[in-house]
Amino acid sequence: MTATAGINSDPKKRAQIVVVGAGFAGLSAVKALSKADADITLIDRRNHHLFQPLLYQVATAALSPSQIASPIRSIVRRQKNASVILDEALGVDREAHEVILRDRTVPYDFLVLATGARHAYFGKDAWEDHAPGLKALEDANAIRNNILLAFERAERAPPGPARDRALTFAIIGGGPTGVELAGAIAELSKRALACDFRRTRCSDPHVILIEAGPRLLPSFSPRISGYVLASLQKRGVDVRLGAPVSDIGDKRLAVAGETIDADTIIWAAGVRASPAADWLGASRDRAGRADVRGDLSIEGAPEIFVIGDTASAAGADGKPVPGLAPAAKQQGAYVGRVIASRLGGKAPPAPFRYMDFGSLATIGRNDAVAEFGGVKLTGFFAWLFWCAIHIYFLIGFRNRIVVTLDWMWSYVTLERGARLITESVGFKEKAPGAAAAVMTLAAE
Numbered sequence: 534m535t536a537t538a539g540i541n542s543d544p545k546k547r548a549q550i551v552v553v554g555a556g557f558a559g560l561s562a563v564k565a566l567s568k569a570d571a572d573i574t575l576i577d578r579r580n581h582h583l584f585q586p587l588l589y590q591v592a593t594a595a596l597s598p599s600q601i602a603s604p605i606r607s608i609v610r611r612q613k614n615a616s617v618i619l620d621e622a623l624g625v626d627r628e629a630h631e632v633i634l635r636d637r638t639v640p641y642d643f644l645v646l647a648t649g650a651r652h653a654y655f656g657k658d659a660w661e662d663h664a665p666g667l668k669a670l671e672d673a674n675a676i677r678n679n680i681l682l683a684f685e686r687a688e689r690a691p692p693g694p695a696r697d698r699a700l701t702f703a704i705i706g707g708g709p710t711g712v713e714l715a716g717a718i719a720e721l722s723k724r725a726l727a728c729d730f731r732r733t734r735c736s737d738p739h740v741i742l743i744e745a746g747p748r749l750l751p752s753f754s755p756r757i758s759g760y761v762l763a764s765l766q767k768r769g770v771d772v773r774l775g776a777p778v779s780d781i782g783d784k785r786l787a788v789a790g791e792t793i794d795a796d797t798i799i800w801a802a803g804v805r806a807s808p809a810a811d812w813l814g815a816s817r818d819r820a821g822r823a824d825v826r827g828d829l830s831i832e833g834a835p836e837i838f839v840i841g842d843t844a845s846a847a848g849a850d851g852k853p854v855p856g857l858a859p860a861a862k863q864q865g866a867y868v869g870r871v872i873a874s875r876l877g878g879k880a881p882p883a884p885f886r887y888m889d890f891g892s893l894a895t896i897g898r899n900d901a902v903a904e905f906g907g908v909k910l911t912g913f914f915a916w917l918f919w920c921a922i923h924i925y926f927l928i929g930f931r932n933r934i935v936v937t938l939d940w941m942w943s944y945v946t947l948e949r950g951a952r953l954i955t956e957s958v959g960f961k962e963k964a965p966g967a968a969a970a971v972m973t974l975a976a977e
């Protein structure tokens with residue numbers, strides 16, 4: 534072992550590299566180290582890598598969970614210097630150079646923290662119970678169950694407030710996730726479900742997209758935001774701009790002086806970094822992301838790197854690198870190169886530079902927006918491009934084939950293949966202690 538700031542004093546011992554988080558950033562760091570003469574331990578609290586950009590399709594019954602997730606062990610199966618631990622990191626002992634897991638510690642010479650982000654409710658944590666966010670497969674399953682059950686409730690209820698509430702879907706946050714969810718729920722309501730129900734008509738569901746700022750997709754140009762607004766409105770989505778949410782309760786929210794009753798409320802308005810900065814005692818930005826240096830290590834600890842959604846790195850233009858999958862992948866690959874160069878006693882690579890290849894968001898069938906430098910695409914060709922890119926980046930050959938076939942099938946038939954309610958709906962006797970998990974079909 535060489536230039537690891539004297540951490541590993543035994544030159545015969547292989548360097549121990551610990552990577553926490555098998556998201557886009559962590560996995561790409563592990564892959565970049567495939568030829569390193571080191572033992573890599575990849576730790577994640579889930580056994581699968583999740584392709585979050587398609588999570589909304591699971592939440593809206595277009596895809597099933599296994600189509601957008603792959604077991605971590607099978608992803609790194611062929612990489613002989615890597616092993617996987619299923620466990621949750623709870624902290625880092627910087628003095629002892631150990632990662633603290635639930636019931637043990639793992640020593641490291643190099644540590645890469647890539648633990649992503651979670652929902653943030655701007656200090657109103659109680660809102661989470663009423664307006665769940667979309668981050669993990671469990672969230673997507675719960676949202677899909679809620680949406681499908683709301684239709685079942687509406688079909689059973691007589692016309693009136695309870696039925697209207699069941700058919701009201703409120704999405705908070707007009708970024709890409711909010712736009713994609715609103716478009717997909719409108720499509721699910723009006724195309725697929727309306728055909729299968731006898732008493733629910735196409736025009737009954739009310740999908741509301743609520744954004745505090747003046748326009749949708751603020752990271753895109755104003756022209757694209759205007760296009761998305763018009764497109765969603767054409768699909769029947771009720772878009773409220775400049776409408777901050779002031780309160781969320783049980784099936785009810787207060788928006789710009791109005792109270793909206795909705796059985797389904799989804800939060801897509803904010804994220805906060807995982808607590809990696811707390812573990813390290815490192816400085817952080819307002820979203821809790823650890824401040825990192827040009828080589829993505831933290832101040833005072835050249836052997837500790839923080840990457841992906843949990844890092845606050847400056848881009849070439851001085852703006853923070855965005856919390857996007859390509860940025861996370863690029864950072865993972867970069868840190869792999871930094872560590873490999875240190876292990877090989879070579880000169881370090883130049884400081885990290887984020888390559889922005891553009892942004893994409895889909896609104897629904899045949900409709901998406903894309904922006905690459907000065908090039909702006911909208912409509913069908915942007916949608917085709919969106920489909921191709923997502924298939925390309927999806928991990929696993931089988932998933933690519935299955936998702937392509939599913940999309941083609943849905944395109945032709947307008948069907949949504951994953952319309953299964955997987956929670957008990959209260960018909961069966963409840964298991965002791967399971968009361969909270971049982972969803973109710975009855976309209977209260």
Ligand SMILES: Cc1cc2nc3c(=O)[nH]c(=O)nc-3n(C[C@H](O)[C@H](O)[C@H](O)COP(=O)(O)OP(=O)(O)OC[C@H]3O[C@@H](n4cnc5c(N)ncnc54)[C@H](O)[C@@H]3O)c2cc1C
Pocket residue numbers: 553554555556557558559576577578579581582583585586587588589620621622623647648649650667668709710807840841842843856857858859861893
């Ligand atoms: C719904 C949604 C839609 C999105 N759409 C897009 C899109 O269209 N395009 C785009 O570019 N980006 C999109 N993003 C953002 C993109 O997914 C993230 O920027 C990217 O996943 C960040 O990668 P990461 O590796 O930093 O974190 P993640 O991919 O979140 O991975 C973090 C990993 O760390 C693990 N972990 C967390 N805490 C611990 C712990 N304490 N111990 C052990 N393991 C832990 C998690 O289980 C997870 O596997 C979307 C995100 C969401 C939620």
